[in-house]
Amino acid sequence: MSEHALKPDVLGGPWMREKFFLGMSLRAYAKSLLTPVNAIATAILLAGIPTIAYRFWKGLGATTNLSQTNAWGIWVAFDVICGVALAAGGYTVACAVYIFGQKAYRPILRPAILTGFLGYALVLFGLVVDLGQPWRLPYQFFLTPGTTAVMYEVGWCVFLYLMVLGLEFAPAALEWLGLVKLRRVLGSLTIGIIVLGVTLSTLHQSSLGAFFLMTPGKLHPLWYSPFLPIFFFVSSITAGIGMVVVESALSHRAFHDRLDPAAPVDLDRITLGLAKGGAIVLFAYFFIRLQGLVASGRFDLLATGWGAWYLFEMLGFVLLPCLLFAVAARRGGATLARVAGVLTVLGVILNRFNVSLIAFNWNVPNRYFPSAGEVITSLTIVTIGVLIFRWIVNRMPVVHEHPDWRGAH
């Protein structure tokens, strides 16, 4: 516990150096930041932050391509609806490790929870940018709650789940800061917190689909279904698995020096386990989507252009990754599993875009296409997430276990 001996002190002192400057002097640390990746990130932020400021100064009309017929754009479709789905890795892996007792997935648990936590925080940020009067966001909780609204339930769930994710990730931060007592208390709460997190996720992941239950006629019949909440819930699990496969592969490479040489992680083996789960869930998802089609009885629409687009999504981004995951799991091809993971993630993004933008208002003459400002803003939000993720992983025990807390809850 040598770290506990270090006390906070002046900038550049040993505590700051250890905790914030990765053990380097201030000057050496500043120099280490001059990398091509940081240059790109800086360029994005330099374009994005003034764009966001401009949006609040001049309004939505000045920055977006939203219109009276297209009331929602990519700030809802990508930042919020895709964002929530792509942050599903947190509850998926937490459920596997703690509830189903699949301890082999422990090494990827904390990165998944951190991705989830940052994902939800950025969903909230995206929402604030998109809402006309975001300062009224708390009204739904105490002033004039619209209890009949699907969004009311989503609001509560996302708000509570953000706190749950904070608690799920807090052990890493407490281990980093050496706050032993608090860390131990939190450890004893783990299972309760995880159960709450899975329950809240089940609710709001499905309810995002329920947003569109009141839009028959506006959402193309190939995507509109009374089963939309179930589609959204099951596909959030596929998104969680896909994101974890992709994110762990990237992290493993990018944070190689942060891995614990004393406890080597066989990521290929973990990936193949995920591939098996991914194949099963994608297969189930493919068939419940088919059931939706059967229930609607609109096979005739498959012969239209929209039908081709529907099949593109269903075959190319649901069935194909399902088969690739299955082949990878059977033959032991971790690289193939990662390809399938990428396809799965793209498939969920494609599905959310189809439901909320592309196949929505399909019969309206003036279609929406995002403005440059909207794209830059979304890009900025993702960049902020990646930078915070990297900052935390480089400091806290995320991709490796803290030596004092090995195997602890």
Add this chain to the structure above:
Amino acid sequence: MKLNRRTLFKLGAVAGAAGAAGIATTSRASVASASKGARGVLVDTTRCVGCRGCEAACAEANTLAGPEMPGDDAVFASKRATSPTAFTVVQKGTQKSPTGEDRFAKMQCMHCVEPACASGCVVKALEKTADGPVVYHTDRCLGCRYCMIVCPFGVPKYEFASVTPLVKKCTFCAGRQAQGLPPACTEVCPSGALQFGKRADLLEEAKTRIYTNPEKYVHKVYGEDEAGGTSWLYISDVPFESLTLPAGIEKKPYPELADGALSAVPFVITLWPPLLMGMYTFSKRRDEVAAAEGTGKQEEGHV
């Protein structure tokens, strides 16, 4: 199971979730459905002459800029929609009547009996009143624009140009109605195309006109069951689509479409935590047995 601290925490989590169930109780009953005395307007499009007096009266009553191109019929050349500064517009139909006259239809909020917008509003900014109007509370709206997403008639419009934007739509002159006055548009209509009254009476009146002139009218009251019924009712002697009234609207009340999903919420909240706790107990027991047998399999997991 021995009741120790750990168990208490687990119970606490379950109780917490059950408490959330109380918060998330959802019921359509709180969207006041129209009472028997709820008001409506009957639009007899066979009587409308397209003078657009209603547009001018609406602008005056709501202190909006006056209608574009007043008194100029050239305005009918392009298809117009309501906007943040025009809560009602009169459109010329694409089909002439059997007698060769132009047909027009006035567009505005339909004031659904069970409105999708109000049931979907997270802050109750839109509310259905017992008298009929769907009213908007400017001091509540947070600008999520979900009302625009769900409205089957495309009515709510948003002030995208503003930094403190609001939703804008026809108010059914709720303020005037509260003072015992009819909506401004119905008051000025010179041809008797707009008739204000109790919805139930107007529905009878509409059907009486159809029954007594079966050759003249299309045998349908638009709004009787569109989206579960609307306060504004239309009768016509040309197809309703030609009057640019949206076709193919679901016949059931829109809030009903989300009922199934909302009613599942309390079940998930009460059933998921014990189910998950049960699974946790099983997997923990499995690990304990494996550890006791010294197989060491629990560390391998099931990859």
